[in-house]
Amino acid sequence: xxxxxxxxxxxxxxxxxxxxxxxxxxxxxxxxxxxxxxxxxxxxxxxxxxxxxxxxxxxxxxxxxxxxxxxxxxxxxxxxxxxxxxxxxxxxxxxxxxxxxxxxxxxxxxxxxxxxxxxxxxxxxxxxxxxxxxxxxxxxxxxxxxxxxxxxxxxxxxxxxxxxxxxxxxxxxxxxxxxxxxxxxxxxxxxxxxxxxxxxxxxxxxxxxxxxxxxxxxxxxxxxxxxxxxxxxxxxxxxxxxxxxxxxxxxxxxxxxxxxxxxxxxxxxxxxxxxxxxxxxxxxxxxxxxxxxxxxxxxxxxxxxxxxxxxxxxxxxxxxxxxxxxxxxxxxxxxxxxxxxxxxxxxxxxxxxxxxxxxxxxxxxxxxxxxxxxxxxxxxxxxxxxxxxxxxxxxxxxxxxxxxxxxxxxxxxxxxxxxxxxxxxxxxxxxxxxxxxxxxxxxxxxxxxxxxxxxxxxxxxxxxxxxxxxxxxxxxxxxxxxxxxxxxxxxxxxxxxxxxxxxxxxxxxxxxxxxxxxxxxxxxxxxx
Amino acid sequence: xxxxxxxxxxxxxxxxxxxxxxxxxxxxxxxxxxxxxxxxxxxxxxxxxxxxxxxxxxxxxxxxxxxxxxxxxxxxxxxxxxxxxxxxxxxxxxxxxxxxxxxxxxxxxxxxxxxxxxxxxxxxxxxxxxxxxxxxxxxxxxxxxxxxxxxxxxxxxxxxxxxxxxxxxxxxxxxxxxxxxxxxxxxxxxxxxxxxxxxxxxxxxxxxxxxxxxxxxxxxxxxxxxxxxxxxxxxxxxxxx
Numbered sequence: 001x002x003x004x005x006x007x008x009x010x011x012x013x014x015x016x017x018x019x020x021x022x023x024x025x026x027x028x029x030x031x032x033x034x035x036x037x038x039x040x041x042x043x044x045x046x047x048x049x050x051x052x053x054x055x056x057x058x059x060x061x062x063x064x065x066x067x068x069x070x071x072x073x074x075x076x077x078x079x080x081x082x083x084x085x086x087x088x089x090x091x092x093x094x095x096x097x098x099x100x101x102x103x104x105x106x107x108x109x110x111x112x113x114x115x116x117x118x119x120x121x122x123x124x125x126x127x128x129x130x131x132x133x134x135x136x137x138x139x140x141x142x143x144x145x146x147x148x149x150x151x152x153x154x155x156x157x158x159x160x161x162x163x164x165x166x167x168x169x170x171x172x173x174x175x176x177x178x179x180x181x182x183x184x185x186x187x188x189x190x191x192x193x194x195x196x197x198x199x200x201x202x203x204x205x206x207x208x209x210x211x212x213x214x215x216x217x218x219x220x221x222x223x224x225x226x227x228x229x230x231x232x233x234x235x236x237x238x239x240x241x242x243x244x245x246x247x248x249x250x251x252x253x254x255x256x257x258x259x260x261x262x263x264x265x266x267x268x269x270x271x272x273x274x275x276x277x278x279x280x281x282x283x284x285x286x287x288x289x290x291x292x293x294x295x296x297x298x299x300x301x302x303x304x305x306x307x308x309x310x311x312x313x314x315x316x317x318x319x320x321x322x323x324x325x326x327x328x329x330x331x332x333x334x335x336x337x338x339x340x341x342x343x344x345x346x347x348x349x350x351x352x353x354x355x356x357x358x359x360x361x362x363x364x365x366x367x368x369x370x371x372x373x374x375x376x377x378x379x380x381x382x383x384x385x386x387x388x389x390x391x392x393x394x395x396x397x398x399x400x401x402x403x404x405x406x407x408x409x410x411x412x413x414x415x416x417x418x419x420x421x422x423x424x425x426x427x428x429x430x431x432x433x434x435x436x437x438x439x440x441x442x443x444x445x446x447x448x449x450x451x452x453x454x455x456x457x458x459x460x461x462x463x464x465x466x467x468x469x470x471x472x473x474x475x476x477x478x479x480x481x482x483x484x485x486x487x488x489x490x491x492x493x494x495x496x497x498x499x500x501x502x503x504x505x506x507x508x509x510x511x512x513x514x515x516x517x518x519x520x521x522x523x524x525x526x527x528x
Numbered sequence: 529x530x531x532x533x534x535x536x537x538x539x540x541x542x543x544x545x546x547x548x549x550x551x552x553x554x555x556x557x558x559x560x561x562x563x564x565x566x567x568x569x570x571x572x573x574x575x576x577x578x579x580x581x582x583x584x585x586x587x588x589x590x591x592x593x594x595x596x597x598x599x600x601x602x603x604x605x606x607x608x609x610x611x612x613x614x615x616x617x618x619x620x621x622x623x624x625x626x627x628x629x630x631x632x633x634x635x636x637x638x639x640x641x642x643x644x645x646x647x648x649x650x651x652x653x654x655x656x657x658x659x660x661x662x663x664x665x666x667x668x669x670x671x672x673x674x675x676x677x678x679x680x681x682x683x684x685x686x687x688x689x690x691x692x693x694x695x696x697x698x699x700x701x702x703x704x705x706x707x708x709x710x711x712x713x714x715x716x717x718x719x720x721x722x723x724x725x726x727x728x729x730x731x732x733x734x735x736x737x738x739x740x741x742x743x744x745x746x747x748x749x750x751x752x753x754x755x756x757x758x759x760x761x762x763x764x765x766x767x768x769x
Contacts, residue, residue, distance in 0.1 A: 350644075351617075354594040357642030358619055364630040365621070372619045373605030385605035390619050409716055411743040412606035414579035444713060460710040503717050509705035511717055525604065527707070527717060528578050 004147030004225035006163060008104045008118060010085055010125055011155035012078075012140045014038050015098025018129070019077035020067045027061050029054075032069035071097065075312035081140070082293065084128045088121060093278065093294045099155075101148055108144075114160045118142040122158075145169060147225035153177065166223030171196025178217050183210065195221040204362035207391045212355075215391050238272075239329040240265045247286040247322025251314050254283075254323045258310035262303040265328050278332035281310050283317070284325040291317055294331060358390050367391070379407045379467060380501075381513065381525045382416045406467045408501065413513055413525035420522035421451040423514060425458075425504075435464045435500050435516060445504060448514075450523055456506040463502030464516065551588040551644060551672060554612065556749045559738045560700055560724060562731040566645065569667040573675045573693040576702030577722065579607060579742060581676040583749050584700075585645045586612035588672075593617070593644035598636050599624055600649045600676065610747065626653060633658040636673070640665050645672040656694050663695040698728040703737070709745065719745035721752050 012018060016030040016038035027043035029036045031054050039048045039057075046061035058064050074097035082100055086092045089107045094100045104114055111117040122142040129140060143154025145161035150170055154161050161169045173195045175184040192198050198206075199221040207215040219225070240261045248254040269276055282292040295309045306328070314323065362370045371387040378384040384407075425433045427443035434442045441464060447455045499517040501524070506512075511527035550565035558564040566572065566588065574581040578600070586608075589595050594617045597603050601622040609615055621639075624632045632651050639646045640662065666673045675693045703725045709718025719741055726736045744750040 350592070350594055353642045354617075357638055358596075361621060361635055361638055365623075365625065365635070369623065370619055370621050373608070373615045375606065375609055375615070381604055381606055387605075387620070410610060410747065411717065411719075412610050413604050414577075414582060414607040415602040416604040417602055441713065460707070460712060460715075462710055462713060462715050503710055505707045505710055505717075509702075509707075511707045511710075511720070526602075527720070528576075 004150075004166070004223070005103045006105060006108075006114070006144065006146050007101050007148050007151040008107075008114070008121065008142065008144045009095075009099065009101045009148070009151040009155040010081070010121060010140055010142050011152065012081065012098040012125075012129070014040055015078065016069060016074055017067075019070075019074040019097065021077075022065065022067065026065060027063055028065045028067060029057050030067050030069050031057075037069050072308075072312050072315065074098065075309075076315045079313070079317065080128050080131075081125055084124050085121060087124070088117070090292075091294065095148070095152075099152070101151060104144055114144040118144050118160055146223060147220075149220045149225060150223055167199060167221075168223075170221060170223055171199065175217075178220060180213060180217065183213055183217055186210075199223075203367040203389070203391065204359060208359045208363055212391075238265070238268050238333075239327060240268070241325065241327035244322070244324050244326065247324040249322045251311065254314050254326060255307065255311040257326055258314075258328075259303070259307040261326060261328050262306040262310070265306070265330065266303045269330065269333065274330075274333040276330035276333050278330070279306060279309075280329040280331045281313055282325075282327040282329070283314060283323055285319045285321040286324045287319075287321040289319055289321070355391075362390060381408055381412050382418075384412075406465070408513065411527070413527045415526040415528050417523055417525060420515065420524050423451070423512075423521045423523050424449045425514065425516075425521050432519075434519060435466070439464065439466045439500070445502070448504065448506065448512075450512075456508050456510070459505050459507055461502060461504040463504075463514075464500030465502070466500040549670075551585075551593060552591055553584060554587045554749050556740055556751045557583060557587075559736065559751070560726045561698060562728075566672045567697070568644075568670040568672060570697040571663050571666060571673045571675065571693075571695060572698045572700065573677060573696035574700045575677045577705070577742070578603065578676055579611065580700060580702065580722065580724065581647050581674050582608050582613060583611045583742060584674055585618075585647055585672075588645050589614045589617050594642075595645040595647065596621060596639050596643050598639065598646060598648040599632055599651055600647070610743070611749070624651065633662060636662055637665050640671045640673060641669055643671060645674065647674045647676060649676045650693065659694045696728060697730065698726065698732045701725045701727075719743055 017028050017040045020028065020030060022028040022040065025042055026040060027046055027048065028040040029043050029048050030038040034054050036048060036050055036052045036054070036057050038050065043057075043061055043064060046064075048057045048061050048064060052060075054066060058066070075094075078094070078097045078100075082092060082094055085100055085102065088111075089102050092100055092102045104117060108114050108117045111120055119142075122140060125140045125142075141155050141158040143151050143157065143159055143161070145151040145154040146163060146166040150161060150166035153170060153173060171194060174193060175187045175195060175198060177195065178184055187193075187198060192201070198218060201218065203215065203218055206218045210217070242257050242261055244254070244257060248257065265276070265279075279295050280292055281295060282290065284290045291313070293313050295306070295313075310326070310328070358370050367389045370390040372390050373385045374388055376384055376386045425445045425448045427433050428446040429443075431443065433445045436442050445458045445461050447457055449455045499515055502514040502516070504512055504514060512523050513525040513527070515522050515524045549568050550563055551568065553561065553565055561567075561572075566584065572584060574584065582603075585593075585595050590612050595613070596619050598621045600620070603620060603622070605615060605620075608618065621635060624630060624635050628634070632648070632654060636646055636648050662673055665671075675696065677693060701724065702722055704723040706721045707717050707719070708721070709715050720743065722740045722742050724738050724740060726732065726738060727734075739752040741750040741752045
């Protein structure tokens, strides 16, 4: 199970208030549909809270300045902040106005650690906030943790959670922080008041009782991320682009084009049964300026929502010329399981029936006993698939393409032995076969005996195909590839392995993939 | 007279759409099955090849059915995906408990209730009673049980495993297998010619021999001309210059 991506979150408190251009010292409330959605520090001191009706808020604080909510304004105002954060790394995701995130892996090495990076980001963003609204001097908070959810919590406290510490960090938070009021209410009534208590419950039981929503909450509480960790890389032909000739001078014109593009993109995704969770919006002007921004939405972006975001992005961008190119690229996609109703709704019903039966089996055998396989990069047949417990969010399939030289060529063996049985391989004279220093067979293998069984004649063979994994770590050891997984993998000593693979067929009609390491032979897989 | 009776029989037969009663199989596998598809409610015993068992269910999962594999800790997901199984709809239960509610028969029965097709390798604890009960369960729920037997124990176990499973409607036994592409120190495994003997009871009782490429050197499953009676001694071939 790979750890969630280490994430840095920049959070600007009370963003709608800041975006409204009001100084924080004044009691201000931003109201949408008669409810307070954000309040300034001064207003909160008077008892104005989110969710209050406008009239109630005004009763508590008669001096209250009420401002209407405008999501477009929030995003426009956020644009300079996002641009500043982008100077640290190009892959910044705007989660919501006032909240953006990026993976710290590269930047943190460059800046000398997560804490130094966080301090540096905070200083830079505070500088920008001070420029745009000199009157209240709002500040941001920066947090780092494994996974977006934990990082958001960390940002609110302005702390850096050490790697692997997300679950412990989240444990004392109340279940209300999950953002699912109905579920939180139910959990509280059952006496499960904190995320730590929720994390202690067995996953199959949570899944059986609360369904996928509960399983997702349990994942978050255990410090794992709900969203796919490594989303499938979409094929490039999903990108849609429009050249604007003559260049669009007004945002409205560009927005109209964006709407058409968004619909085309949605159609292409729907044809493949996919939903985009992250879309890159790129724009270019006639003077060659360009800007790209990532937009994330876990529910999948609808054409209208996407077009709106494009508009916000263009609104916040000060250009010198008209807009000449607009391109939308789905950056992360996932199977769209919410909308793919079968004929008569059959597919959905079958999936739910299957999920119930599998949850029942998990309840008996344990969560880890029912797994689903996810194909992954790797060289050996056993390395190319990850087994994920059923019910946990299935990460998208990762790149299977070229970067695995030395991979065992297809067809793949149907049986991969988790504990490879030992095998004796001898040549015609009965002497053990080995690999010479030049990487060739010491003698053609003639017979083999698996786990002390009967001898079988070798009818054909090929090998040895040496493979030397993690040669840079210098020490020999059994942990060949596992250490490489995960974004924060640290090269550890004792993970070098030098092995060679062989394919053989026997008179019994069997074909095996054999491995020899240090003179010991084993059956890695069987083509049966 | 006989003709008209047959005509009447077709008229009074219960109306069921073929798609409801049959799960699709890959075109090359259709000759193995009397109905040219997996009949819902039936039990298929496959002996001698895990990949043949996986290939049997590939088309069904690709067309939206849910499947599962039980008791197959060695199953290679990459091979399953290469044969066309959609892994999203094919969860695995690699190990079951020795008995009780978590035992092999109970788990298989629970999955037969809800999924269209279950591929399972029986463990030693399965008794003939369990086999009959599972067959009845599959019939009642309209699901298909594919029993895998004797694949890794070599030729001797191969004959015993699947054939020993009672209450199988269709039995598929690998009679001969020959790999191509591998020579005496060169090449790689590319494709395998299989000769499969299909038998069973009812409409499957007549024995058929079908030659298959599984996998075909170009990938996938394809029909093949029968394997020559005398297997080519591949080991003595010279390395091409």
